[in-house]
Amino acid sequence: MMYLVTNLNPGDYVGFTFFIGSMAMLAATVFFFLEMRNVEGKWRTSLLVSGLITFIAAVHYYYMRDVWATTLTSPTEYRYIDWILTVPLMCVEFYLILKAFGAKISLLWKMIVYSLIMLVFGYLGEAVFKEQSVLMGVLSTIGYVGILYEVWFGSAKKLAQSSNNPVLQKAFRALAWFVFVGWAIYPLGYMAGTEGGWLTSTFLNGNMDIIYNIGDAVNKIGFGLVIYSLAVSSGTGSAKIAA
Ligand SMILES: *C/C=C(C)/C=C/C=C(C)/C=C/C1=C(C)CCCC1(C)C
Numbered sequence: 001m002m003y004l005v006t007n008l009n010p011g012d013y014v015g016f017t018f019f020i021g022s023m024a025m026l027a028a029t030v031f032f033f034l035e036m037r038n039v040e041g042k043w044r045t046s047l048l049v050s051g052l053i054t055f056i057a058a059v060h061y062y063y064m065r066d067v068w069a070t071t072l073t074s075p076t077e078y079r080y081i082d083w084i085l086t087v088p089l090m091c092v093e094f095y096l097i098l099k100a101f102g103a104k105i106s107l108l109w110k111m112i113v114y115s116l117i118m119l120v121f122g123y124l125g126e127a128v129f130k131e132q133s134v135l136m137g138v139l140s141t142i143g144y145v146g147i148l149y150e151v152w153f154g155s156a157k158k159l160a161q162s163s164n165n166p167v168l169q170k171a172f173r174a175l176a177w178f179v180f181v182g183w184a185i186y187p188l189g190y191m192a193g194t195e196g197g198w199l200t201s202t203f204l205n206g207n208m209d210i211i212y213n214i215g216d217a218v219n220k221i222g223f224g225l226v227i228y229s230l231a232v233s234s235g236t237g238s239a240k241i242a243a
Pocket residue numbers: 083086087118119121122123136137138140141144183184186187190216219220
């Protein structure tokens with residue numbers, strides 16, 4: 001009979017992070033959904049999206065930790081299905097906070113296309129063309145750099161600058177740093193875990209899933225908390241952030 005035993009072995013640190021990850025995502029989801037009531041109307045959608053991001057991740061972590069516990073292999077498919085849903089939603093977060101300052105839907109599409117390039121090539125390198133993982137990683141990075149360019153120099157950055165709204169600018173800067181530093185955790189995991197990856201012979205070797213799990217906790221929950229504090233600090237003095 002085939003059944004899943006979610007059983008952690010002592011010293012299975014990768015397995016630990018899958019369990020911690022799934023609980024943290026669940027708790028964050030409850031928090032974002034319940035806090036929707038406590039923020040001004042125009043922020044509710046942003047909080048809803050934050051909660052959806054951690055909710056989608058919580059469900060995938062539930063599956064991923066079982067795959068890991070039963071097979072001790074990377075749950076690559078669930079991982080990328082999770083990302084292909086949640087990364088575009090993070091682009092939606094950028095769009096939502098900039099909408100009041102003139103962001104166009106084309107900005108959102110541009111960022112989503114960049115994320116798809118990033119994730120499709122990442123998946124190909126991990127699961128399909130494993131011997132070409134370096135090339136796939138480089139192609140994936142083009143998508144990542146596209147997103148970085150948008151938020152550090154491109155139209156997203158310009159909209160935030162011209163908003164003349166210090167609360168928004170502070171939150172936008174925090175999100176831009178998440179994309180720069182927090183998201184850079186993922187290529188490290190990729191290099192540690194794929195054949196021909198530059199880090200396979202270092203202490204990071206084989207710890208791809210720990211690295212991805214840390215990245216997800218930092219980025220999905222952290223991102224949501226930045227949005228939350230933006231919503232709270234722009235507060236009920238509604239004029240502070242242009243409607
Ligand atoms: C919640 C999930 C997030 C924020 C996932 C982000 C994923 C990345 C930034 C992945 C980037 C990659 C590269 C830049 C090159 C190597 C392949 C990837 C897909 C790991």
